[in-house]
Amino acid sequence: MKKFLTKERTVPRWIVLLIDLAITSWCFGFSYFIVKQFQFPNILRGHFIVYTGAYCTVSVLVFFFMRIHTGLIRYSNTQDMFRIFSAILISSLIYLVVLNVMITPVFNIQSLNIPAVLMINFFIAFSFLTMFRITVKGVYCYMKKVAAVHRKKVLIYGSDNNAILVKQALEACNNDSFIIAGFIGHDKNKVNSYIEQKRVYHIANLAALKQKLRVDKLVLMNTQLGVKDKKAVLERCLRLGLQVLTVPPADQWMSGKLKTNQIQDLKIEDLLQREPIVIDTCRISKELVGKRVLITGAAGSIGSEIARQVLNYDPEMVILCDQAESPLHEIQLEVEENFTKEQIRVFIADINNFNRMYYMFNHYRPEIIFHAAAYKHVPMMEMNPMEAVMTNVMGTKNIADLAVLFDAKKFVMVSTDKAVNPTNVMGATKRIAEVYIQSLNNYEEKVLELVNPEQKFYKKKTLNDNKTRFVTTRFGNVLGSSGSVIPRFRNQIQQGKAVTVTHPDITRYFMTIPEAVELVLEAGSVGEGGEIFVFDMGEPVKIIDLARNMIKLAGMEPDIDIPILVTGLRPGEKLYEELLNEDEKTCPTHHKKIKIAKVASYPYTKITEDIAILGRITQNNNELDVVKKMKEIVPEFISKNSRFEDLDQSYESVKEEVTH
Template sequence: MKIFLNKSLPKWIVLLIDQMIMSWSFALSFFVIKQFEFEEIMRGHFLVYTGLFVLVSLITFYTMRIHTGLIRYSSIYDIYRIFTAVLIASLSYGALIGLWISPMYHIDSVNIYLVLLISFFISSTLLTLVRMGAKALFLFFRSDSSGVRERVLIYGANGYSLLLKQALETSGTGRFQTMGFLDENPNKVDKHIHQKRVYHIDDIEKLQQKLKVEKVLVFAEDLQSDNQKLFVERCVELGVKVLTVPPTEQWMSGQLSLNQIRDLKIEDLLQRPPIVIENERISSDLRGKRVLVTGAAGSIGSEIVRQVMSYEPELLVVCDQAESPLHELQLEMEEKHPNGKMAIFIGDITNSNRMYSMFKEYTPDLVYHAAAYKHVPMMENNPCEAILTNVLGTRILADLSLTFEVEKFVMISTDKAVNPTNIMGTSKRIAEIYIQSLNNLHHGKVNGTKHPYTQVPQTRFITTRFGNVLGSNGSVIPRFRQQIEKGGPVTVTHPDITRYFMTIPEAVQLVLEAGTMGNGGEIFIFDMGEPVKIVDLARKMIKLAGLVPEVDIPITYTGLRPGEKLYEELLNEEEKTIPTHHSKIRISKVRNYSYDQVVLDIDELVQLNKTKDELQVVRKMKQIVPEYISKNSRFEELDLQIN
């Protein structure tokens, strides 16, 4: 049976079958008109008429390549082509008889046009039935050979849903059995489409029992609607697995591959409607420019590279220490943007000589600074490295940006810099303070001793601040996924801990938008949506895997990690925000710092850092950022001493 399913008829046999049907239909029509008087038919010109018709039909079908399609995958379009071919053959034959054969040979023994009319309906019907019958047999034998199939419902009852149903039926694997459609439109509910009933989405629990439905297929773009998300979350609660299907424009060669159907991921439920950005404004800012991205091998940095490259910069310089991820990124960009110009620069941002050589060689117009240490517990145990990279590295790049007259310097910061409770967040806050004070001095906003940088063309320093991004390196979601795959337990630090989440692409979109609108000195705050309870996130991920929380996969609480706090903030209590033209971006109003004092403080911090005396380093950090109060950390004793 598998041999039958995997093989198709040769084209010449399909053409032969079609012509046998055409000739038989013509002959039958001829007999009907002659009332089956065989003796009279044979004495007439039956063979001449039939032979000429077969010749015209053969030429028409061959020219239109009717025989080249796979019968098992016949569609409405194929039926339309068959009707067209039969009509053209009939009209051509009629014209040939009327204009040439009858006048020349005086053959008028039959009403040939009536024969053609009857033949048209018989042949087109038979050709259609043969194809539909072959398709039905193929689907029947395939389902029989593939064993038990998964019973699924398709979310939506529209043209795309019908395309999906047809794609599943003709996929060649017989993996799915479509039981019907789901919709909330009362005009569609209880109707039938392609012999499949349309059910109301509220009936999913009943359908799970009645139809033994195992899965629901949802188009990925539908998940951006709140109603669809609620429905999907209900399916998850009921234990009905949800599979996502890409938009039809992403189907390979117009055909859906079952490899493109994947299990619903927690990222699908957390993502929000697409962000609308001013592409023209960003394009005018980036096209033809020389752009530098630091930390280009990281989650945010690599996405900045992907999006910036689409705006056709003159040159994109990607800088990082990690050679293997940089190599992978280079291969990806060469494949997606073969005409794009990209320079790979391996270097440590704390190495001032190496960074100087990079700026001197490439003279960037814009800098996106994403290089940083971001892992909270790691930096709590290694504060000197946080200072070296997050503070000193940022200062080196900012100073070089002034020296080489960079137009704009955009720093990627974090919500953990607000009322910081850890080394990482504080080091990023100090970096924010430095580039803001540098910008203010440079633009004459703060009084202070004259600085040589004030003599060079203005560089605008901009900060963007946002929370956790979905799927980033070291984030909680990949960690939970690994734990679930291993059978648990899933570890959560605290039952009440919450975090903001944003997808990497939308975070970078807002970074580019904010960089475009920034005049210098701003801290742009992104709308992170509603905070998510981490334990709820863990439960949903377990259910998405088709398992039951606390039964199949236990959840254990390990306690807050060093430097970790329950709730992240995007704004300091004393800070205020002002809106921008983009609804997802606001500007934080923070107090200004004297550049001279900031430089003295950072110089002292860097000198202390060289001694590796971590207590003295952290004590200085608390002096620079008074709101830094340690949590779950060995450095809490310093707060007691200060108080």
């Protein structure tokens, strides 16, 4: 019985319509009896069946077209009551017309008492149809309450229309895992009032309410609060051990109804959110509209988001270049669903393959280039320095040189904060790439030489004729990128394993992927050439605190339900990242979140020679020689927690000998 009453739908809609018809028929007959003073012989001789049949026919048609039977009765509200009121009124008016136009002339009968019958019937029918719905709803609520012994109690944040929508939606989606205990918010004027039979509490009393009502969770609509206020509420919940659930804005509900799978646990990304960035879309649009845009690393976290955002500016063509087949296919399917297929070209290739890159440039002639292709995982690159050099340095040089050769208008390189005072191979390769990109804006040098490894291709171009502006963007970690700390922590928590942190004091800067890409597009649109743009990453986050918060967000206690294990720094890993080194300063730009780093410039000839030597050493597969050359090119590259630390000691010894 309990399961029957609490199912999502227990009877078909046509049965509800029949029940409404039966109630209406009985009410009309009873009203007729009242008017006739229950004189049954007179009633039967007075065409009672004709009157009742005609009224039922009119009523069922009106009820059907006004759809008063289509909603779930257990969730009836004042709107449903108004629809019933309107349906009975309209039925009565139509019935009077039918009575005078059709029934009276056809049957040659008088209908003097019918208006009185309709008036009495109006009140009786409305009362009984409403009572039927209230009874079903009451029984349903009682059965749900009986079944709620093991359900979690939740509070809904807010006391406005959005909060009421959330309450109604949660009740309608028939979620058996929780029961609504009330509303909570900051509005003191509404405290202790009732909304839909639920009390409104003040957020300051949340700790006491947790104990008194035994509340386990708080439900919040994503758009109810600004970033700052939302963060304050979330942090309060975390301190109290309250799990936070989020629901999307009402305009994102499926067919106007909230689905169970749209009620989600709060994500750590929500806790790390900052105020939305305001970018100059007009400036970016002028830069991209009608242009041919190349995105390398298009299958990666940053590259794929660049593709999504660039396509919003209606370019002539977007070339998605990557060597990862499956992820590239996924982003292709995604953007082709949302944008014109004719705008999109997919080019699968390795940026190290100069011939393939030359073919791509020659075939598509890109005007704007976003270079996001790179190896990024520090420990892996520490074990594979040759691959890091080939992709992050040589691959970048290939794309940059071809940009000059084919007169691309702008080249925007995506770099990293790990390039600042690098302590690992990955960071050092990115710094070398930065240096080379900057050098291409030095017009004192005469000739850019392009030579492929097999010596089958050779071209020269005078740098004085260079039309390409080279811009570098530098920022820290992005939230949720593949292989990063947050997805790893999330998987460990879901599996009930210990969350592994490399050091209790390690910190990192974080930025959402869309936010980072917005700033990349903004910086790219204003760059004149030679700049390294540094993004405001906010305050650094302690990774162990991040782990604790993620465990709490999952409804568990750190070090009790889920242990936190300190494993030690990985090869090449820093305790903290820097966006500038000690000798670098910044200049402000038009955007408060973007600054220009003042960095030392390197002559094009010198860095080109160094990269050529580095490339030859890489071909010999001697890791120590490769890293040693990298340290010569980037003197601030000091290895940490790495097998290459001995090279720094040898270098220092040589320096001391030379000094003495």
